[in-house]
Every structure is written in C-alpha cells, then in structure tokens.
Amino acid sequence: MTMSEEGTNTKRVRRGLESGDPSVRLQAVLAIGTAPDPELVGELVERCAVEPDFYVRDMLTWALTRHPASMTVPALLAEVRSERAQARSQALHTLSKIGDRRAWPAITRELLADADDEVARSAWRAAVVLVPEGGEPGLAAVLATQLGRGGRETRLSLSRALIALGEAVVPVLRAAATGPDPRVRAHAIATERLLHDPDAGFEAAVEEAKRIMALGATGREE
Structure with missing residues (x-):
C-alpha cells in the first residue's frame, strides 16, 4: 500500500469512527484493530469516553490491546483522571485487559470507592489484575x-x-x-x-x- 493509499484509508476509518451508525463505527474499530495504526490510538481512547454502544466499546478495548502498551497505557492513565465517568470506567476496563502493572499506581482509593458504580466496578477488576505480588x-x-x-x-x-x-x-x-x-x-x-x-x-x-x-x-x- 502506498503512502497515499494509507492516508486515504486512515481518513476513511476516522470518518467511520464518527458515523451515526454503530455498525459502521464497529467496522471502523475492527479495521484499526486488525491493522494497528499508532496515529489512531488517541482517537480510539477519545472515542471510549463517548461511545454509547456496548459492542463498539468492547471492540475499542480490543483494538487498543492490539497496539503497544507503551503507546496506549499513558493515554489511558490520563483518562482515568477524567471528570467523565464513562472515560474513567472504559480506561480502567482497558487497562485491566492490557495487564501492564506499570498502571498500578493509578488505581487509587478514590477510584476504588468512586461514586459511579460502573467506574468502581471497573476499578475493582483492574486492581485485582494489576496488584503487585504481596499487595493483595x-x-x-x-x-x-x-x-x-x-x-x-x-x-x-x-x-x-x-x-x-x-x-x-x-x-x-x-x-x-x-x-x-x-x-x-x-x-x-x-x-x-x-x-x-x-x-x-x-x-x-x-x-x-x-x-x-x-x-x-x-x-x-x-
């Protein structure tokens, strides 16, 4: 694929992420996960915070796990501190799937007792995956x-x-x-x-x- 074709494909996928049709968004995320593109990591993380469809959110997590943790974990850690509950919840969920224990310090008492049940549940799941040996x-x-x-x-x-x-x-x-x-x-x-x-x-x-x-x-x- 030429650079021009790659650029065209990236633009098409970006448009798909913004589609009003969840099936189109799902296909766009599937395409990114199948052929990981570091340029789109930020957009995947941003989409996690606002995506209303459960299946698309699940695919977003999968797509992020297909990229290097060195790129995804810092972006997800920033989202863990977001004021938006869905951003926190989805970032924690994705961190639990990535399983990189460098994320452990971000699992604070505040998150484990978050007022939003979905955030708290995601924090609990992430915590038991990421807790260092001896911290149980x-x-x-x-x-x-x-x-x-x-x-x-x-x-x-x-x-x-x-x-x-x-x-x-x-x-x-x-x-x-x-x-x-x-x-x-x-x-x-x-x-x-x-x-x-x-x-x-x-x-x-x-x-x-x-x-x-x-x-x-x-x-x-x-």
Missing part, C-alpha cells in the same frame, strides 16, 4: 470498605474481585462479618462462602448468609 492484603482491606454497596450486580462484582485475591481476603471478610451493618455482614459472609465453594452461586450464598445472621441473632433456627 492491602487491596483486600480497601475493597472490603465497599462491602454492602449497591445492587446485585455491583455486590457480585465486588465479591468476584475479592475472591480473585484468594486467601488474603479471609481476615477482612471475617472482620466485616461481625460489623454493625447487616448489608455488609451478609455480603461478607456470602463472599467467604463463595471463596470456599465457587459452585454455590451468589444468590444461594446470600440466602445462606442471611440464615447464619438470623441464627446469630436468635440463637436458634426458625
């Missing part, structure tokens, strides 16, 4: 501060993140299981059960946690 107990302690948060999907995401840290989470889960907040206690008990019995299922683990709490409160089975 400290991360577990921070993640445990989020126990009891949000609805089912948010609580399940946190449980999965904690479980991914292995036995390092047991002390913080047991401490949380004796706390004053019943939602936190139930979530902690359910998470520890899932840690030791992954086939139990989240709903069953929560119901078992509630039963254990009821027994503790009454001293007898109802």
